Amino acid sequence: MSVTAAAGFEASGVVAGLKSSGAPDVALVVNRGRSTAAAAVFTSNRAKANPVLWSQQVIADGRVDAVVLNSGGANCFTGAFGFQTTHSTAETVAAALGVSATDVLVCSTGLIGVGDQTFRDKVLSGSTAAADALSVDGGLDAATAIMTTDTKPKQAVVSGDGWVVGGMAKGAGMLAPGLATMLVVLTTDADVDASGLDSALREATRVTFDRLDSDGCMSTNDTVVLLASAESGVAPPAGDFAAAVTALCADLAEQLQADAEGASHDIRIEIVGAASDDDAVEVGRSIARNNLFKAAVFGNDPNWGRVLAAIGTTSAEFDPYDVDVTINGVRVCHAGAPDRPSDDVDLTPRAVHVLVDLKTGPVEATILTNDLTHDYVHENSAYSS
Amino acid sequence: MSVTAAAGFEASGVVAGLKSSGAPDVALVVNRGRSTAAAAVFTSNRAKANPVLWSQQVIADGRVDAVVLNSGGANCFTGAFGFQTTHSTAETVAAALGVSATDVLVCSTGLIGVGDQTFRDKVLSGSTAAADALSVDGGLDAATAIMTTDTKPKQAVVSGDGWVVGGMAKGAGMLAPGLATMLVVLTTDADVDASGLDSALREATRVTFDRLDSDGCMSTNDTVVLLASAESGVAPPAGDFAAAVTALCADLAEQLQADAEGASHDIRIEIVGAASDDDAVEVGRSIARNNLFKAAVFGNDPNWGRVLAAIGTTSAEFDPYDVDVTINGVRVCHAGAPDRPSDDVDLTPRAVHVLVDLKTGPVEATILTNDLTHDYVHENSAYSS
Numbered sequence: 001m002s003v004t005a006a007a008g009f010e011a012s013g014v015v016a017g018l019k020s021s022g023a024p025d026v027a028l029v030v031n032r033g034r035s036t037a038a039a040a041v042f043t044s045n046r047a048k049a050n051p052v053l054w055s056q057q058v059i060a061d062g063r064v065d066a067v068v069l070n071s072g073g074a075n076c077f078t079g080a081f082g083f084q085t086t087h088s089t090a091e092t093v094a095a096a097l098g099v100s101a102t103d104v105l106v107c108s109t110g111l112i113g114v115g116d117q118t119f120r121d122k123v124l125s126g127s128t129a130a131a132d133a134l135s136v137d138g139g140l141d142a143a144t145a146i147m148t149t150d151t152k153p154k155q156a157v158v159s160g161d162g163w164v165v166g167g168m169a170k171g172a173g174m175l176a177p178g179l180a181t182m183l184v185v186l187t188t189d190a191d192v193d194a195s196g197l198d199s200a201l202r203e204a205t206r207v208t209f210d211r212l213d214s215d216g217c218m219s220t221n222d223t224v225v226l227l228a229s230a231e232s233g234v235a236p237p238a239g240d241f242a243a244a245v246t247a248l249c250a251d252l253a254e255q256l257q258a259d260a261e262g263a264s265h266d267i268r269i270e271i272v273g274a275a276s277d278d279d280a281v282e283v284g285r286s287i288a289r290n291n292l293f294k295a296a297v298f299g300n301d302p303n304w305g306r307v308l309a310a311i312g313t314t315s316a317e318f319d320p321y322d323v324d325v326t327i328n329g330v331r332v333c334h335a336g337a338p339d340r341p342s343d344d345v346d347l348t349p350r351a352v353h354v355l356v357d358l359k360t361g362p363v364e365a366t367i368l369t370n371d372l373t374h375d376y377v378h379e380n381s382a383y384s385s
Numbered sequence: 386m387s388v389t390a391a392a393g394f395e396a397s398g399v400v401a402g403l404k405s406s407g408a409p410d411v412a413l414v415v416n417r418g419r420s421t422a423a424a425a426v427f428t429s430n431r432a433k434a435n436p437v438l439w440s441q442q443v444i445a446d447g448r449v450d451a452v453v454l455n456s457g458g459a460n461c462f463t464g465a466f467g468f469q470t471t472h473s474t475a476e477t478v479a480a481a482l483g484v485s486a487t488d489v490l491v492c493s494t495g496l497i498g499v500g501d502q503t504f505r506d507k508v509l510s511g512s513t514a515a516a517d518a519l520s521v522d523g524g525l526d527a528a529t530a531i532m533t534t535d536t537k538p539k540q541a542v543v544s545g546d547g548w549v550v551g552g553m554a555k556g557a558g559m560l561a562p563g564l565a566t567m568l569v570v571l572t573t574d575a576d577v578d579a580s581g582l583d584s585a586l587r588e589a590t591r592v593t594f595d596r597l598d599s600d601g602c603m604s605t606n607d608t609v610v611l612l613a614s615a616e617s618g619v620a621p622p623a624g625d626f627a628a629a630v631t632a633l634c635a636d637l638a639e640q641l642q643a644d645a646e647g648a649s650h651d652i653r654i655e656i657v658g659a660a661s662d663d664d665a666v667e668v669g670r671s672i673a674r675n676n677l678f679k680a681a682v683f684g685n686d687p688n689w690g691r692v693l694a695a696i697g698t699t700s701a702e703f704d705p706y707d708v709d710v711t712i713n714g715v716r717v718c719h720a721g722a723p724d725r726p727s728d729d730v731d732l733t734p735r736a737v738h739v740l741v742d743l744k745t746g747p748v749e750a751t752i753l754t755n756d757l758t759h760d761y762v763h764e765n766s767a768y769s770s
Contacts, residue, residue, distance in 0.1 A: 047697025047705040077693055077706075079722035112690025113723050217677045217691075218698050291676070291757075292602045292765050299766025305497025306602075308462055312432025313603050320432040321462075337464035338498045372676075374759050380677050381684025 002155030004139035005166030006189035008033030008229025011138035013145030016126025018072025018110070018119065024145035026126030027069045029185050030097060030134055033229020038064035039197035040105065041205050043222035049076030050083045050115070051106040052221060054090065058105050059225075062194025065099040067185050067225055068130065069107040069146050070123050071170070076108075076220045078115030085120040092124050096131035107183045107223045109148055109170065143168035146183055149261055149379060156251040158244045163190035163232040165244050169252040171222075182209060184224040184252060191230035192241055200242040201226045208249035211281065212368045214260040215376070216289040224249075257368045262375030265297050267352040268368055275361035279316035283356065284367030286310045294372035297352055302327040302345035307354065308336070318358040326355040387540030389524035390551030391574035393418030393614025396523035398530030401511025403457025403495070403504065409530035411511030414570050415451045415482060415519055418614020423449035424582035425490065426590050428607035434461030435468045435500070436491040437606060439475065443490050444610075447579025450484040452570050452610055453515065454492040454531050455508050456555070461493075461605045463500030470505040477509050481516035492568045492608045494533055494555065528553035531568055534646055534764060541636040543629045548575035548617040550629050554637040556607075567594060569609040569637060576615035577626055585627040586611045593634035596666065597753045599645040600761070601674040609634075642753045647760030650682050652737045653753055660746035664701035668741065669752030671695045679757035682737055687712040687730035692739065693721070703743035711740040 004011050011029045018025040031038075040059045042052050058064060068089055075082045090104040097104075133141070143153035150170050157166040171182035192200070205224055226245065236244075257266050269287050274280035287293060290310035296303035304325045312320050321336035330345045332338070352371075370376075389396050396414045403410040416423075425444045427437050443449060453474055460467045475489040482489075518526070528538035535555050542551040556567035577585070590609055611630065621629075642651050654672050659665035672678060675695035681688035689710045697705050706721035715730045717723070737756075755761075 045694060045697040046699075047693045074690070077690060077718065077721050077723070112688075112694065113718075215676050217675055218694065220690075220694050220697065289674075290602055291600050291761075295762050295765035298762060301766065303497075305459070305462060305605075308432045309430060309497065309603065309605050312430040312605065314431075333462065333498075336462050338462070372762055374762050376676075377680050377683060377757055377759055377762055380680035381686065 001157060002139040002143055002166045002168040003029045003185050003187045004136055005157040006164050006187045006229060008189055008231035009187045010134040010136050011142040012130045012133035012135060013138065013141030014126055014129045014133050016122045018070060018122050024141065025070055025072045026123065026130050027142035027145035028066060028093065028130035028134060029142055029187065030066045031064065031227045031229050033189065033231040035191065035228055035230035036063045036065050037192060037194045037197055037228045038062060038225060039194055039201045040223060040225040041201060043219055045218045045220050047220045049074050049108060049221040050078060050086045051075055051108045052223060053083065054086045055105045055223060058102055063103055064105050064227055065103040066093055066097055067105040067107065068093045068127050069183055070126065071109050071146055071148050073110040073114035073119050074108050074112050074221050075115040076112045078113065082115040085115055085123065089123050089127055092127045093131060096128055105225055109183055109221055112220060139168065146170040151259055154252055154255040156248050158248045160190065160236050160240060160244050162234040163188060163236060165190065165248050167248055167252055169256060171256050182222045182224065182256065186226040186245065186248060188228045189232040190228060190241055191233065191235040192228045196238060197226050197228055200245045203242050204246040204249040208246060208253045211366060212253045212257055213285055213288040214257065214370045253368065257370065260370040261379045262373045263370035264373050265350055265352045265371040267297060267354060267370060268366060269354045270366045271356050271358065272364045273358040273360055274363040275317040277363055277365060280363050280365035282314045283311050283316045283358065284365055286314050287354065288367045288369035291372050297347060298371040298373045300347035302332055302342045302347055304332045307356065308333065311356065318360045322359050324357040328353055386542065387524040387528055387551045387553040388414045388570050388572045389521055390542045391549050391572045391614060393574055393616035394572045395519040395521050396527040397515045397518035397520060398523065398526030399511055399514045399518050401507045403455060403507050409526065410455055410457045411508065411515050412454045412527035412530035413451060413478065413515035413519060414527055414572065416449065416612045416614050418616040420576065420613055420615035421448045421450050422577060422579045422582055422613045423447060423610060424579055424586045425608060425610040426586060428604055430603045430605050432605045434459050434493060434606040435463060435471045436460055436493045437608060438468065439471045440490045440608060443487055448488055449490050449612055450488040451478055451482055452490040452492065453478045453512050454568055455511065456494050456531055456533050458495040458499035458504050459493050459497050459606050460500040461497045463498065467500040470500055470508060474508050474512055477512045478516060481513055490610055494568055494606055497605060524553065531555040536644055539637055539640040541633050543633045545575065545621050545625060545629050547619040548573060548621060550633050552633055552637055554641060556641050567607045567609065567641065571611040571630065571633060573613050574617040575613060575626055576618065576620040577613045581623060582611050582613055585630045588627050589631040589634040593631065593638045596751060597638045597642055598670055598673040599642065599755045638753065642755065645755040646764045647758045648755035649758050650735055650737045650756040652682060652739060652755060653751060654739045655751045656741050656743065657749045658743040658745055659748040660702040662748055662750060665748050665750035667699045668696050668701045668743065669750055671699050672739065673752045673754035676757050682732060683756040683758045685732040687717055687727045687732055689717045692741065693718065696741065703745045707744050709742040713738055
């Protein structure tokens, strides 16, 4: 169970015909609880899809009754017709549930520019079908229906003292800073108001999804939403709740990394000794986005020179000639010069750990990324065909 | 002819054994003219190789007698021993030519971290051999000796009114902003002082090499140097001279793009309607660095959605819903919505033209890049083996 782990929630996933494969492609998550408090964060890309433009308005009052999601089309850059499709989708769900359309969030994922009349017809009929299929056991169906190039559904649950928070996620490509083609729905039966949800969600995404940078590309549709039903009757301490949401997001982020398009290595880039959080993240991200380093990891080559060349492009506070680089436990560079032989590094396991000590301050941060592979190129060159 | 096209210059290229292939790997360019005025620009990467650290000191007084270049090792992050190798290289060349070591620029290219005693021995003996081999016809030999993964030497000449400027370049990978693994030596017999050379060179690189961004990765060793012998006896108008240097750099930049590692398309990203130069370059670069767009071009897929998703991450002044995108002459996106069918775009030719109209101001800029291919991944995962 995932989005239906918390009391008060129902979910479903149905086949609407948006995916040529015939796989489920419309999901619905509904909050039936005594509270409908909600918070959400969206892509920081200025090119926002219609569902994001709509949902930003819906979340403004901190109340959400339902989230409807479709794969098979991003409904982005589809003009006024596309925005109307999103609006109609919310109205269709609202009518089926007896709620207001302005309390229905809409999420879409798939190709940009897809959103014609056929798309609209399928999304609307799928939304009706999804409302009919709602179930307290529907979490897996929903998680399956939001998959695009994901190879498996992604779910997680974290239990608190008398309450739970669960969630589902999709997003095998375009994982990037500021949340990228990631659709995440989290639900809890804890009694937390919209403001508390917003704080916990922002704290969690800042150190989880925002530090997952698979390929440096940021989507137009990313949405992470957190719904609270209050059905447990428990109002947890803010710290406990935020910690649980962060743990949940970290779990889902690692699942996203492990299923990133075409990847053969999951790379954990740990920056220590930084002067500030911003410095640590900037340095980590510069490595995560360096195609030469990522291609080297694909080839099981612990090319620390490319790590130094990458971090040298940042404005972070450190001396390039005082930096240590350790790859999978072997310190291959000490104070900007070769240390132990690169041949000692075993890069055959999927998990790769790159540790960079900037020797400037006490701050640490970890960025998750993947290698650059033949399969990544293949999947993303053939994606729209 | 290239670096030996201008009167007063000699050059050579010899086999020093640095490359396992046995190909030429040490080059020398010497100014025998009545003037030894010079200017240079270097990588903006903070992780600078030993030859760059040395050469920045050499160029300070605006006089250079010779440039010695080696492939087969970057001599970067090789510690104090590596810097001493660079110093000894300059001294070896200076002794052979009867000039001061502080007037000898040194350039290296190849793997970071390579610079041991064997490397030093070969570079020094190669430098002596290169001095012995100097010739007024040695331009091609020199251009050949600086190649790494380049498949062909790169040379160009532009003629002025009674003077010429010629040059050579290497750099098939890591082409990026701020000049990337690019070694470029330009020579002229025009009578221009160091200050005039510096102005012309900076004006030229700003709109040529600095706008060539093959893979977003910046090298530790990039150097572009311009030497003037004054042997023509002609002091050209500053504007004429700068225009010639810019034309020469543009020619060499296009040769670098056409020979970028693993590329199957040369992509010219033209931004028009920008509010400022910075905006135009930022927008162009965001497309040039978007792996998803570059992989799509490899697959002959005119995926304009990825163009908009890329530019949406910038802070440039424009409305994402008022942008036009034209690919190879077909306007596939108008005002942020689909226009002509993507199927009308023919991406089978190697040359690709992406035109983005931001509709905000009068400024234009062009960024050159390449697609992301299987061969790029392969070459860069196997490079050090």
